[in-house]
Amino acid sequence: MTLFWQILINGFAISSLYALGATGFALIFGVSGVLNLSHGALMVTAVVAAWAAGDSLHVGPVTGAAIGVAIGFAASLLTYFVVVRPLQHTRKIREEEREIFILTATLLWGIMIQQLIAYFYTDNAKTVAPIVQGIMSIAGVSTPSNEVFTAVVCWIVIALLWLLVNRTRAGKAVLAASMNPRGITLLGVELSRVYIAVWAIYGLLVGIAGVLLGMFLGISSYSAGPLTASAFAIVVLGGLGSVPGALIAAYVVGYLETITAYLISPAYRTIPALLLLVAVMYVRPRGLLGRR
Amino acid sequence: MQSLSTARVLLIGLAVIGLAAFLPLWASGYILGLLTLAYYFGVFAMAWDLLFGFAGEVNFGPTFLIGVGAYTAGILDNLYQPPIWLCLAAGTLAAVTGGLVLALPALRLRGPYFGLTTLVAVLILQDFIVVDANLTGGEIGLTVPDVISISAAVNYQIALWFMAVSGAVLFALSRSPVGLILQASGQDAVQAGALGFNVTKHKLTAFVISAFFSGLAGSLMVFYLGSASVGTFIDVTVGVQVIIAAVLGGRRTILGAVLGAIFLIAMSEALRPLGDLSNFVVFTMALVVVLLYPNGFFGLLTRSKEDA
Numbered sequence: 140m141t142l143f144w145q146i147l148i149n150g151f152a153i154s155s156l157y158a159l160g161a162t163g164f165a166l167i168f169g170v171s172g173v174l175n176l177s178h179g180a181l182m183v184t185a186v187v188a189a190w191a192a193g194d195s196l197h198v199g200p201v202t203g204a205a206i207g208v209a210i211g212f213a214a215s216l217l218t219y220f221v222v223v224r225p226l227q228h229t230r231k232i233r234e235e236e237r238e239i240f241i242l243t244a245t246l247l248w249g250i251m252i253q254q255l256i257a258y259f260y261t262d263n264a265k266t267v268a269p270i271v272q273g274i275m276s277i278a279g280v281s282t283p284s285n286e287v288f289t290a291v292v293c294w295i296v297i298a299l300l301w302l303l304v305n306r307t308r309a310g311k312a313v314l315a316a317s318m319n320p321r322g323i324t325l326l327g328v329e330l331s332r333v334y335i336a337v338w339a340i341y342g343l344l345v346g347i348a349g350v351l352l353g354m355f356l357g358i359s360s361y362s363a364g365p366l367t368a369s370a371f372a373i374v375v376l377g378g379l380g381s382v383p384g385a386l387i388a389a390y391v392v393g394y395l396e397t398i399t400a401y402l403i404s405p406a407y408r409t410i411p412a413l414l415l416l417v418a419v420m421y422v423r424p425r426g427l428l429g430r431r
Numbered sequence: 432m433q434s435l436s437t438a439r440v441l442l443i444g445l446a447v448i449g450l451a452a453f454l455p456l457w458a459s460g461y462i463l464g465l466l467t468l469a470y471y472f473g474v475f476a477m478a479w480d481l482l483f484g485f486a487g488e489v490n491f492g493p494t495f496l497i498g499v500g501a502y503t504a505g506i507l508d509n510l511y512q513p514p515i516w517l518c519l520a521a522g523t524l525a526a527v528t529g530g531l532v533l534a535l536p537a538l539r540l541r542g543p544y545f546g547l548t549t550l551v552a553v554l555i556l557q558d559f560i561v562v563d564a565n566l567t568g569g570e571i572g573l574t575v576p577d578v579i580s581i582s583a584a585v586n587y588q589i590a591l592w593f594m595a596v597s598g599a600v601l602f603a604l605s606r607s608p609v610g611l612i613l614q615a616s617g618q619d620a621v622q623a624g625a626l627g628f629n630v631t632k633h634k635l636t637a638f639v640i641s642a643f644f645s646g647l648a649g650s651l652m653v654f655y656l657g658s659a660s661v662g663t664f665i666d667v668t669v670g671v672q673v674i675i676a677a678v679l680g681g682r683r684t685i686l687g688a689v690l691g692a693i694f695l696i697a698m699s700e701a702l703r704p705l706g707d708l709s710n711f712v713v714f715t716m717a718l719v720v721v722l723l724y725p726n727g728f729f730g731l732l733t734r735s736k737e738d739a
Binding site: 236244250254375379406420 | 483487489491536537539540544546547548550551552554555558559561562618619667668671674675678707708710711714715717718721722724725726
């Protein structure tokens with residue numbers, strides 16, 4: 140019975156993190172049709188920045204986390220302006236190949252970031268100093284308070300995002316752009332501003348998710364690929380572009396991984412989720428709540 | 432490029448290959464070794480270009496096909512030491528089978544979904560190789576008891592002629608009616624289907640052919656290197672290098688991929704003094720090419736003719 144609660148609690152924390160990371164990924168795709176394969180590298184950037192701030196500048200955990208989020212945010216905007224935007228506007232690429240070029244370019248970009256991090260900060264795993272320390276007992280399971288903190292922060296951020304998208308004018312523009320980009324330009328909204336806004340939101344989400352992940356697990360430059368893959372997997376499982384789908388899928392994947400790690404072996408942790416993904420794509424290619 | 436007839440391109444290619452065949456007379460073993468690797472890489476990249484450039488399917492898992500071939504050949508040799516040609520055949524067969532298993536579900540999907548499935552296939556393969564360490568050597572790698580030859584010149588000739596034959600077959604295929612149908616399916620699958628072509632069947636054929644050459648090249652490379660490891664055959668970075676080679680050379684040219692591969696290997700060797708930073712520089716250059724010259728080297732040569 141303890142094992143059950145252990146899996147339930149641990150799985151919840153890691154799933155919330157996945158949800159936060161994948162939400163940003165789904166948002167970008169939903170609004171601009173861009174699949175950002177440098178996602179994992181951007182998260183690692185935030186982790187390493189937060190770690191480096193604590194390690195060499197000797198700042199407190201809160202300041203370190205803030206620096207990590209800020210760097211993750213800056214790196215995301217840089218990705219948009221240096222890699223994605225030029226490819227969206229160039230005339231040298233045919234329309235039907237644009238998507239594939241953006242995939243390839245962001246993949247390259249991600250590997251560049253990864254190698255730069257490995258060069259300057261080695262590829263050892265780094266852990267960010269947690270903001271909340273200590274252990275608390277939930278249903279008889281002693282749980283690091285940090286895990287609870289992670290889950291709470293993730294859900295607050297997701298709730299704020301929901302409010303932003305559904306209750307503010309700028310957010311409604313983003314929502315409208317995801318439904319019909321041409322329609323919104325006819326209403327006099329500058330589409331490229333919407334894109335910048337979305338990438339800014341994405342940057343914040345990536346930064347926060349990255350820093351929280353770094354407090355939870357050790358993250359190295361090698362984590363970039365698997366992190367991208369898990370975000371991608373979650374988003375496809377939930378249905379590309381559907382944020383609620385991504386949230387559900389994040390919990391499916393998170394729990395599947397946790398159950399595998401506890402009951403079978405941590406070595407097989409990622410395999411069942413990947414197999415599930417392949418199976419879902421075979422049976423229902425548009426994912427759980429996908430629109431197309 | 433487009434204006435030259437197939438026969439003429441093959442003749443020019445043959446002349447270049449003929450010249451390259453005399454390289455061992457004066458080049459050092461070191462250069463031959465590099466070129467041997469580059470030639471195998473060229474085959475990987477050409478096989479990838481057939482899928483992406485023509486069928487329009489972005490395969491993020493070229494290393495799945497390469498790795499299945501390489502590891503099957505390597506493990507077989509490690510366990511039973513059959514004749515090498517048997518290992519090569521087994522590796523190729525395994526890659527084709529793996530390609531079919533992967534392609535049948537994956538080709539039902541379009542664009543990014545297909546890309547993801549192939550990426551996931553690589554990750555699953557990598558997980559299994561690391562976990563099944565007693566069979567595959569795990570993260571340390573697999574040592575193969577046999578090699579085809581220890582002479583750099585012989586290995587060089589094998590790689591060169593293998594690449595020449597693969598290149599000729601793939602190039603002729605891309606210029607054949609099948610290549611045209613593939614190109615049509617890649618650009619507009621619905622219209623190609625409406626014209627009565629079986630899009631899925633043709634894409635599946637392209638995938639199997641791609642798997643055949645990737646698997647055979649992978650198996651040959653195992654017996655050249657004498658070892659197989661995740662880092663040389665399967666890692667996503669290796670797959671990305673294959674993709675870069677094809678894109679640098681110029682998509683939809685097949686032969687450009689070889690130029691891209693030679694350039695890539697030569698570059699990472701020339702930048703070796705930079706240490707770990709060398710890969711970063713190579714990837715940066717690749718990104719610049721993708722952003723500014725999406726048609727690659729061959730695209731630069733024919734820029735005036737084709738306004739894509």
